[in-house]
Amino acid sequence: MAMKKEKGSVSIDAQNIMPVIKRWLYSDKDIFLREAVSNACDAITKFRMLHPDSEEAMSVTVTVDKEKKQITISDTGIGMTADEVRKYINQVAFSGAAEFMKQFENEKPEEKGDIIGHFGLGFYSVFMVSDKVEIQTLSSEGEADPVHWVSEDGMSFELSGGKRKAHGTDIILHITEEEKEFLDVWKVREVLNRYCGYMTYPVMLEDANAKPVEKDVPVGDEKNEDGTQKTEKVLEVPKPQQINDTAPLWLKKPSECKDEEYKEFYHKVFMDFDDPLFWIHLNVDYPFNLKGILYFPKLKNDFGTHEGQIKLFAGQVFVADNIKEVIPEFLMLLKGVIDCPDLPLNVSRSFLQNDGYVKKISTHITKKVADKLNSLMNTERETYEGYWDDIAPFVKYGCIKDSKFFDMVKDSVLLKKTDGKYSTIAEYKAANFDKTDKKVYYTNDEKRQAASVKLYTDRGIEVAVMNTIIDGNFMSFMEYQGKEEDRVTFARVDADIDGLKEESEEGKDLDAGKLQTLFRGALGKENLEVKLESLGDADMTAMVTEDEQMRRYKEMSRLYGQNFPIPDSFTLVLNRRNTTVQALAQRDPEDETTKMLCCQVYDLARMAAQPLEAEEITAFLDRSRKLLAMMVNK
Numbered sequence: 001m002a003m004k005k006e007k008g009s010v011s012i013d014a015q016n017i018m019p020v021i022k023r024w025l026y027s028d029k030d031i032f033l034r035e036a037v038s039n040a041c042d043a044i045t046k047f048r049m050l051h052p053d054s055e056e057a058m059s060v061t062v063t064v065d066k067e068k069k070q071i072t073i074s075d076t077g078i079g080m081t082a083d084e085v086r087k088y089i090n091q092v093a094f095s096g097a098a099e100f101m102k103q104f105e106n107e108k109p110e111e112k113g114d115i116i117g118h119f120g121l122g123f124y125s126v127f128m129v130s131d132k133v134e135i136q137t138l139s140s141e142g143e144a145d146p147v148h149w150v151s152e153d154g155m156s157f158e159l160s161g162g163k164r165k166a167h168g169t170d171i172i173l174h175i176t177e178e179e180k181e182f183l184d185v186w187k188v189r190e191v192l193n194r195y196c197g198y199m200t201y202p203v204m205l206e207d208a209n210a211k212p213v214e215k216d217v218p219v220g221d222e223k224n225e226d227g228t229q230k231t232e233k234v235l236e237v238p239k240p241q242q243i244n245d246t247a248p249l250w251l252k253k254p255s256e257c258k259d260e261e262y263k264e265f266y267h268k269v270f271m272d273f274d275d276p277l278f279w280i281h282l283n284v285d286y287p288f289n290l291k292g293i294l295y296f297p298k299l300k301n302d303f304g305t306h307e308g309q310i311k312l313f314a315g316q317v318f319v320a321d322n323i324k325e326v327i328p329e330f331l332m333l334l335k336g337v338i339d340c341p342d343l344p345l346n347v348s349r350s351f352l353q354n355d356g357y358v359k360k361i362s363t364h365i366t367k368k369v370a371d372k373l374n375s376l377m378n379t380e381r382e383t384y385e386g387y388w389d390d391i392a393p394f395v396k397y398g399c400i401k402d403s404k405f406f407d408m409v410k411d412s413v414l415l416k417k418t419d420g421k422y423s424t425i426a427e428y429k430a431a432n433f434d435k436t437d438k439k440v441y442y443t444n445d446e447k448r449q450a451a452s453v454k455l456y457t458d459r460g461i462e463v464a465v466m467n468t469i470i471d472g473n474f475m476s477f478m479e480y481q482g483k484e485e486d487r488v489t490f491a492r493v494d495a496d497i498d499g500l501k502e503e504s505e506e507g508k509d510l511d512a513g514k515l516q517t518l519f520r521g522a523l524g525k526e527n528l529e530v531k532l533e534s535l536g537d538a539d540m541t542a543m544v545t546e547d548e549q550m551r552r553y554k555e556m557s558r559l560y561g562q563n564f565p566i567p568d569s570f571t572l573v574l575n576r577r578n579t580t581v582q583a584l585a586q587r588d589p590e591d592e593t594t595k596m597l598c599c600q601v602y603d604l605a606r607m608a609a610q611p612l613e614a615e616e617i618t619a620f621l622d623r624s625r626k627l628l629a630m631m632v633n634k
C-alpha cells in the first residue's frame with residue numbers, strides 16, 4: 001500500500017543543534033563522509049547479525065555526481081522502516097543534545113571542535129555541506145515498504161513512499177554551492193582514504209560522470225602472429241574503486257604477522273621510505289579492547305625536528321592524529337596506529353583527560369613500550385645498543401615526562417661513551433665511580449673537547465657523550481628529580497678536576513697566593529680564581545674549568561634568549577707537578593716575558609676545552625710569534 005505523505009519537524013533540539021553544527025565544526029566539514037560511511041557500515045553489521053548465513057556481498061558505495069551536484073552514500077545494510085526513520089532520524093539520533101550544548105558553552109574556544117568535532121554528530125553532520133538531503137531506504141526485515149525522507153534544512157522533513165528495491169539505504173546529499181569542492185572525485189577520495197581507509201566493509205568510490213576510456217581486452221583465445229594474446233580496443237566506463245583495507249594489520253594476531261608486512265604497512269601509512277627500527281603490536285581484549293602497532297622510527301634529524309604521528313581509530317574508523325588526551329605525550333615521538341573501539345569520543349577533551357578508562361589505556365601503552373625496551377635490552381643487548389642513538393631522545397623524554405615510565409626503564413637507559421661503547425648507569429658507576437668522585441663525566445662536543453676528554457680517558461675514566469638537545473634536561477632530571485637512590489651527578493669534562501687529581505710531593509712548596517697574583521696581574525683579570533693542584537699528568541701545565549651549574553645556567557638563558565650578563569665562572573687550575581708552573585713561580589712578576597708566558601699558559605688551557613673567540617685567537621697568535629722569535633734569538 002502506498003505510503004501517505006507525512007510532514008513534520010525533526011525535533012525541538014535540532015533547531016538548536018543545526019546552527020551549532022554549522023558554526024563550530026566549520027573547519028572540519030569533511031567528517032560528514034566518515035559519519036555517513038560509518039553509519040552505512042553499521043547498517044551492514046546489523047544486517048549480518050540478523051542474517052548470519054547470508055552470502056550476499058556487502059559494500060558501501062560513495063558516488064560523486066558533479067553534474068547533478070550530488071553525493072550518494074549507498075549501502076546494502078539493514079535499511080529502515082518508516083517507523084525507524086521516524087524514531088532514529090526524526091527524533092535526532094543525536095542523543096543528549098541539550099547536554100552537548102552546555103558542554104560547548106564551557107569549552108575554551110581552542111578546544112572546541114577537535115574531538116567533539118570527530119564524533120557524536122552522526123547523521124546530521126551531512127547538513128554541513130548539503131542544502132537538501134534525501135534518504136531512500138528499504139528495511140530487510142519483515143514486509144517493509146521502501147521509504148523516502150527528504151529535508152532541506154535538517155529541521156523539517158517530508159516522509160513518503162520510496163524507490164529502493166533491495167534492502168539498504170541511499171543517503172543523497174545535494175551539495176551546496178559553497179561546498180562544491182566535495183564534488184571533485186579526488187577530494188572525496190582523499191577524505192575517504194583518511195577516515196575510511198580501514199573500515200570494516202568494502203567502501204567503493206564511483207564517479208557518476210566518468211567518461212568511457214579505451215581499454216585493451218583479450219579476444220577469446222586468439223593469438224597474434226608473434227604468439228601473444230590478441231586484444232581489441234573497447235570503450236569501458238571505469239568501475240568503482242575500493243578505497244579501503246577491511247582487514248588492517250593491527251587487527252591480525254601478532255603471531256600471524258610477518259616482519260615484511262609490518263614494514264610494508266609502515267611505509268604505506270606513514271610515507272616513510274626508511275624501515276622502522278622495531279615495533280610493538282598491541283593486542284588487548286581484556287579489561288579493555290585495544291589494538292594497534294607502535295613503530296620506533298629511525299631518527300631523521302636531531303630531536304628538535306623529530307615528529308611522530310599516532311593515528312587514533314575507534315573500531316577501524318579514523319578519529320584523528322596525535323590526540324594527547326589518550327596517548328601519553330612522549331609516545332607522540334613514535335609512529336603508529338591505535339584502535340580503541342570503546343573510547344568515549346563523543347565527549348569533551350577535558351572529560352577525556354580525567355577519564356579513568358582513558359588513563360588505563362594510556363598506562364597500558366606506556367607499560368608495553370617499557371616492556372619492549374627492557375626485553376630488547378635483556379635479551380638482545382647488542383641489537384638494542386644499535387638502536388640506542390635513535391631511540392635515546394624518545395626514552396629520555398619519556399623518563400622526564402613520566403616518572404612511572406622512568407621507573408620501568410631506568411635499567412635500560414644507556415650512556416653512549418666516547419669509545420663508541422654503551423653502558424648502563426649502573427655499569428658506568430661500577431667501572432668509574434672510585435676514580436671520579438661519584439660523577440659521570442661527559443662531553444657535549446667530542447671534537448671541541450677532545451683534549452679534555454683525553455685527560456680522563458688516559459686515566460682510564462670513561463666519558464659519556466651527551467650531545468642531543470634533550471640531554472641537558474635529562475641530566476637535570478637525573479640529578480634532582482629522580483628518586484634519591486637513582487640520582488647521579490653529571491660533570492662536563494672541563495667542569496672540575498676531581499677525576500684528574502693525584503697526590504704527589506712535587507711542587508708542594510709553591511706559593512699558591514703568589515701565583516694567583518702573578519696570573520691575575522698578567523691576564524688583567526682581577527677576579528680570576530687560580531688554584532694550585534697536583535694533577536695526574538705531570539706534563540699538563542694548567543686547565544681552565546667552568547663551574548657545571550653556572551655553565552648550564554648560562555646555556556639555558558642563552559637558549560631562551562635572555563641576554564642579561566652572567567659573570568664568567570672560570571677557574572685556572574695550575575699543576576704544581578709541572579715544571580713550567582714551577583719555573584714561572586720563580587720568575588719576576590713584573591717582567592714582560594713572564595706576563596706573556598702566563599697569558600700563553602692560560603690561552604692554551606682554555607683552548608683545550610673550547611675554541612677561543614676571534615680577538616683572543618689574534619692575540620694568541622701574535623704572542624706565539626713573539627715568543628718564538630725570542631726563543632730563536634736567545
Ligand SMILES: Nc1ncnc2c1ncn2[C@@H]1O[C@H](COP(=O)(O)OP(=O)(O)OP(=O)(O)O)[C@@H](O)[C@H]1O
Nearest residue numbers: 039040043079088089093094120121122123124169
Ligand atoms: N545508512 C543507514 N542505514 C540504516 N540506519 C541508519 C543509517 N544511517 C543512520 N541510520 C540510523 O540512524 C541512527 C542515527 O544515526 P546517527 O549517525 O545520527 O547516530 P549514531 O550512528 O547512532 O551515533 P553517532 O553519533 O556515533 O554517529 C542510527 O543509529 C541508525 O539507526
